[in-house]
Amino acid sequence: MNPEEAAAKPNPIEQFELHRLWPFEINGVETSFTNASLFMLLAALGVVALMVLATSKKAIVPGRVQAMAEMLYEFVAGMVRQTAGTEGMKFFPFVFTLFSFILIANLIGLVPYTYSVTSQIVVTFAFAVVVISLVVLYGLYRHGFGFLKLFVPHGVPLPVLVVLVPIEIISFLSRPVSLSVRLFANILAGHITLAVFGGFVVMLLGAGVWAALAPIPLLAIVALYALELLVACLQAFVFSVLTCVYLNDAIHPGH
């Protein structure tokens, strides 16, 4: 395909491209400030605006934004406490930062012409690696080799264990992959679908009589957008709930 044709045709992948806004490198490693970094920063600033600026008055009777911050706090606190127990509350700041960052990043990504930070596998995989490393390190620190009981379910006869332990190990090793791919794929697929339907609208409008059909994919975009809002919140929630579940494994390795 030649470049002119490529420019004329709507490209649903284009939205994931990285643009070096401020190219530089440190020790031969490229560390350019890109559009992805910009939106990471915006997501973080969004979280800071919600959690730090809106709560600065420390009002007994909260305003709207402070009430939102408190709801978010209590929601995540309840989630951590229910899933990982009271001992899991020491990971509350981490889970909260993770949840709020992913949530705000997902929501910002839904605004047209923005960039979805979580549509990059390297970002979600970095999160997953941090989570799993935390689980392994805390598990070993807390229980020593007792942490390996995680792979040996209670009250299972020996012959079954021979089969079950490798399965448990494989399932544990696949956790970072499933955790990162779930979030990445959901956001990526949603944005591609939205862009594809947007492309349909453009193509139909440029196709003479067929322009009459253009509102149909437009309506589909509206419906999909609602779905994507749900997905954005849900995937942030799923990611942090699974984080809590894995942390719970580190705190209580015996099933």
Add this chain to the structure above:
Amino acid sequence: MAIISSAFAAEGEQTTHESVGAGEAHHEGAFPPFQTENFAPQIFWLVIIFGLLYVLMSRIALPRVGGIIENRGAKIAADLGAARDMQSKAQAAAAANDENLRRRREEAQSIGRDAQHRIAAETARQRAVAESEAGEKIRAADERIASAKTTTLANVEQIAVDAAAAIVEKLTGAKIDQSALAKDGATSSH
């Protein structure tokens, strides 16, 4: 992971070879999320931004929000406690008031009763005095009547005796002894 990404990078290279003449070769064709040269800058900035965010959240925001919620809980509990205190105080005051009222009413009733009794006693006493005085007067009057009657009766007898003596004198000319005439009683009653 490395295997996957290198595979995709290889694929990316192939596609870039196909699209000859495209401006930024590595941006066209290959799927951006799998382009390995995009990984380092994203991870670098993610670590910095997420790290800073974590520090801000764990040091400032979360303790503050937790404090706000805790404060509110404490304030609500304190207010409720104060309200409960006030309520029990009010109830105690109402009970004391009721008790006081009851006592005053009883007092008033007893004062009324006392007054009634006193008045009744006074009335009775006065009536007794009046009655006894009246009785005295009646008795004295009775006595006076009785004495008057006796005197009168005695006078009547004397008159009768005198009259009888005068009649006898007139008729017979003889003087008669009055004491003989009054023999049957009138004189004896003197």
